Amino acid sequence: MASHTKRKTKYIFVVGGVLSSVGKGIACASLGLLLKSRGYRVTILKFDPYINVDPGTMNPLQHGEVYVTDDGAETDLDLGHYERFLDVSMTRFNNATTGQIYYEVIQRERRGYYLGKTVQVIPHITDEIKRRMTYFDGEYDIVIIEIGGTVGDIESQPYLEAARQLTLERGRSACITILLAYVPFIRSAGELKTKPTQHAAKELMEFGIIPEIILCRTEHRIPKEVRTKIALFCNVAEDAVIELPDVETIYEVPIIMARRNLDTIVLRKLRLKAGELELDTWSRFVARIKNPRTTVEIALVGKYVSYHDSYKSIIEAFVHAGAINNCKVELRWINSEDVTSENVEELLGGIRGVLVAPGFGARGIEGKIAAIEYVRTRNIPFFGICLGMQCAVIEFARNVCGIADANSAEFKRTRHPVIHLMPDQERVEHKGGTMRLGAYPCALLAGTKAHRAYNQELIFERHRHRYELNNAYRSLLEEHGMVMSGVSPDNRLVEIIELKSHPWFVGVQFHPELKSRAVSGHPLFVHFVRAALRLKLNDEGTDDVQNPIE
Numbered sequence: 086m087a088s089h090t091k092r093k094t095k096y097i098f099v100v101g102g103v104l105s106s107v108g109k110g111i112a113c114a115s116l117g118l119l120l121k122s123r124g125y126r127v128t129i130l131k132f133d134p135y136i137n138v139d140p141g142t143m144n145p146l147q148h149g150e151v152y153v154t155d156d157g158a159e160t161d162l163d164l165g166h167y168e169r170f171l172d173v174s175m176t177r178f179n180n181a182t183t184g185q186i187y188y189e190v191i192q193r194e195r196r197g198y199y200l201g202k203t204v205q206v207i208p209h210i211t212d213e214i215k216r217r218m219t220y221f222d223g224e225y226d227i228v229i230i231e232i233g234g235t236v237g238d239i240e241s242q243p244y245l246e247a248a249r250q251l252t253l254e255r256g257r258s259a260c261i262t263i264l265l266a267y268v269p270f271i272r273s274a275g276e277l278k279t280k281p282t283q284h285a286a287k288e289l290m291e292f293g294i295i296p297e298i299i300l301c302r303t304e305h306r307i308p309k310e311v312r313t314k315i316a317l318f319c320n321v322a323e324d325a326v327i328e329l330p331d332v333e334t335i336y337e338v339p340i341i342m343a344r345r346n347l348d349t350i351v352l353r354k355l356r357l358k359a360g361e362l363e364l365d366t367w368s369r370f371v372a373r374i375k376n377p378r379t380t381v382e383i384a385l386v387g388k389y390v391s392y393h394d395s396y397k398s399i400i401e402a403f404v405h406a407g408a409i410n411n412c413k414v415e416l417r418w419i420n421s422e423d424v425t426s427e428n429v430e431e432l433l434g435g436i437r438g439v440l441v442a443p444g445f446g447a448r449g450i451e452g453k454i455a456a457i458e459y460v461r462t463r464n465i466p467f468f469g470i471c472l473g474m475q476c477a478v479i480e481f482a483r484n485v486c487g488i489a490d491a492n493s494a495e496f497k498r499t500r501h502p503v504i505h506l507m508p509d510q511e512r513v514e515h516k517g518g519t520m521r522l523g524a525y526p527c528a529l530l531a532g533t534k535a536h537r538a539y540n541q542e543l544i545f546e547r548h549r550h551r552y553e554l555n556n557a558y559r560s561l562l563e564e565h566g567m568v569m570s571g572v573s574p575d576n577r578l579v580e581i582i583e584l585k586s587h588p589w590f591v592g593v594q595f596h597p598e599l600k601s602r603a604v605s606g607h608p609l610f611v612h613f614v615r616a617a618l619r620l621k622l623n624d625e626g627t628d629d630v631q632n633p634i635e
């Protein structure tokens with residue numbers, strides 16, 4: 086174990102070169118895991134160079150999923166990777182955007198804080214960036230700072246400048262920069278090209294930042310002579326040019342990094358001792374992902390299926406739950422706008438479980454409802470998340486309770502809004518950051534499926550919604566067999582619904598996927614996958630249901 090008596094926080098800046106989408110978030114999360122596994126206290130910050138205050142108002146097709154923290158911030162989906170890998174909860178201070186930084190500085194200016202000075206990018210914006218970068222000073226041994234975008238973007242320049250200043254102030258044994266570059270393979274030449282990496286390193290140096298480690302993302306193995314060339318041209322030590330090839334699962338990245346000594350090189354540069362690396366649990370988890378005993382097919386019904394990043398945490402939660410059940414969950418992606426009661430059999434035939442996804446707005450709702458009717462009446466395991474739960478309530482009200490025009494007030498004016506606006510949402514005027522956000526308690530009813538999964542009386546789950554189950558319909562729904570298995574402790578809000586007469590039909594108003602961690606999984610996902618597996622084994626006539634699970 087490293088000593089925690091002297092807590093001088095060290096900083097690692099991670100910047101991207103060449104192009105985006107090569108996995109900077111995963112690289113930060115993986116390095117974070119390794120440093121944590123060596124006994125250090127680690128957290129990760131993400132700086133996003135866009136002007137939106139947060140991603141909460143952005144379309145998922147643009148930005149991917151909005152990741153909500155316990156303290157109710159709507160943040161970048163990379164924070165999900167940080168939590169899943171590090172097994173540490175993020176906060177609103179782990180993600181900053183250019184919008185937030187300017188907002189803060191402008192508000193200060195209006196209050197007269199700058200005493201008549203001209204307010205400028207340097208030093209006022211960069212000072213605010215540094216304030217955010219050092220927010221956890223003293224609290225952690227190591228803070229990894231992911232700078233969004235790619236070196237050379239106009240938008241990320243103030244962040245690089247702040248990183249340069251901080252490195253100068255703290256010294257190079259307290260701050261290092263890692264460049265994550267992409268090394269393309271040009272097929273016609275049969276060659277790996279280092280030039281884009283050289284340019285990225287050079288551009289960083291123009292900002293006064295010397296990258297000390299270069300991570301080379303690649304689809305092909307990078308031979309030693311190519312690494313030597315990168316080291317020479319980019320002015321870094323040869324052992325600090327590290328190849329990161331494509332891997333079968335993102336969870337393997339920490340193992341690949343450790344094999345190439347990234348963690349010990351980082352610790353050496355930061356003048357920190359390298360404690361023992363403990364990756365056994367993680368390696369076992371990766372081995373289970375790579376060698377599943379069986380597979381099970383589950384449909385994900387949603388409106389944003391054309392862009393899988395919109396459902397990032399759900400996808401990962403299935404990986405975790407699959408690993409725990411020793412199986413691989415294969416997702417069948419279904420666009421809810423395509424589903425009708427005529428084609429539902431064709432689209433969902435043979436499926437062992439259906440997850441109806443979160444979402445906003447009326448598009449695709451009737452498709453979700455048709456899919457829910459299909460699984461409810463055929464005893465196929467169902468998991469509804471947020472909007473998915475709300476659709477399950479509408480479907481049940483219509484088809485079981487006989488209220489033909491039951492609907493959500495979000496979609497249609499109706500005499501029977503079984504889902505309606507929460508009272509404190511009625512006065513909301515601004516769209517940004519005003520939903521019911523973050524962790525809230527939920528009391529579980531003993532003997533229910535939810536209670537069995539969690540094995541706890543009181544749970545805390547994260548929310549992001551404006552609408553809720555209308556209490557005026559609660560007893561009618563209950564009379565027909567719906568169970569309110571989770572409610573807010575004051576019993577005002579229904580948080581979980583399930584059906585008595587169904588093998589596994591559970592809807593939740595919150596987002597369990599946001600709390601699924603790599604090695605532990607989320608209890609509801611674990612139990613949902615188990616129910617799907619059980620159906621598969623039943624269908625195949627195997628009665629030994631425990632076999633692939635334990």
Ligand code: GLN
Nearest residue numbers: 443444471472550551552
């Ligand atoms: N649109 C619904 C609401 O605001 C559901 C939101 C969600 O699925 N996250 O309540």
